[in-house]
Amino acid sequence: MTGVDRRDGAVVVSLAGELDLYNAEEVRSALLDACAAQPQVLVVDLEEVRFIDSTALGVLIEARSRMTDRGGFRLAAPGLETRRALEVSGLDRHFAVHDTVSEALETAP
Numbered sequence: 001m002t003g004v005d006r007r008d009g010a011v012v013v014s015l016a017g018e019l020d021l022y023n024a025e026e027v028r029s030a031l032l033d034a035c036a037a038q039p040q041v042l043v044v045d046l047e048e049v050r051f052i053d054s055t056a057l058g059v060l061i062e063a064r065s066r067m068t069d070r071g072g073f074r075l076a077a078p079g080l081e082t083r084r085a086l087e088v089s090g091l092d093r094h095f096a097v098h099d100t101v102s103e104a105l106e107t108a109p
Contacts, residue, residue, distance in 0.1 A: 002048060004034060010041040010105055012076075016048030019056035027056060031063035040072055043104040047077035052085045064095065071096065076104040 005012040011034045019027055034042055044060065046052075064073040074096045078086060086092040098104035 004030065006037075006039075007105070009039060010043065011037060011039040012043045012045055012101055012105070014045040014048065018051040019049055019059075020051065020053040021055045024055045024059050028059045028062065031059060032066060035063055035066040038068060040069070041074065041105065042067060042072060043074045043076050043098075043101055045076050045101050046082050047079065047101075049079065049082050052082050054089070057085065057089055057091060060091070060095070074098055074104040074107070076101040 002014045002016045005014070013030055013034050015027060017023075031042075031044070042063070044063075060075070064070055067073045075086070076098045077100055078097060083092070083097070086095065086097065096104070096107070098107065
């Protein structure tokens with residue numbers, strides 16, 4: 001995790017590197033802490049993520065399930081490998097996936 005940014009009722013959690021079994025608990029903790037604040041919108045910035053495995057995808061699902069309004073949980077800027085993992089797993093059909101953080105923040109809830 002590289003940072004958490006709070007902006008006007010929204011929270012942006014920026015992740016980086018490889019998201020896998022070895023750091024899934026750190027990612028889980030950061031996302032669940034962000035969800036606990038009950039933001040209107042929670043954006044997970046995936047721009048710096050180079051690899052994501054099934055454990056980390058499960059963490060994203062868990063975090064989304066903690067949101068009061070699941071439509072407020074958004075993924076932003078996934079790179080080629082991350083986008084492919086979302087597509088192969090079918091999660092791209094269940095998550096709101098945006099090309100940029102700005103786009104994810106601007107989209108109406």
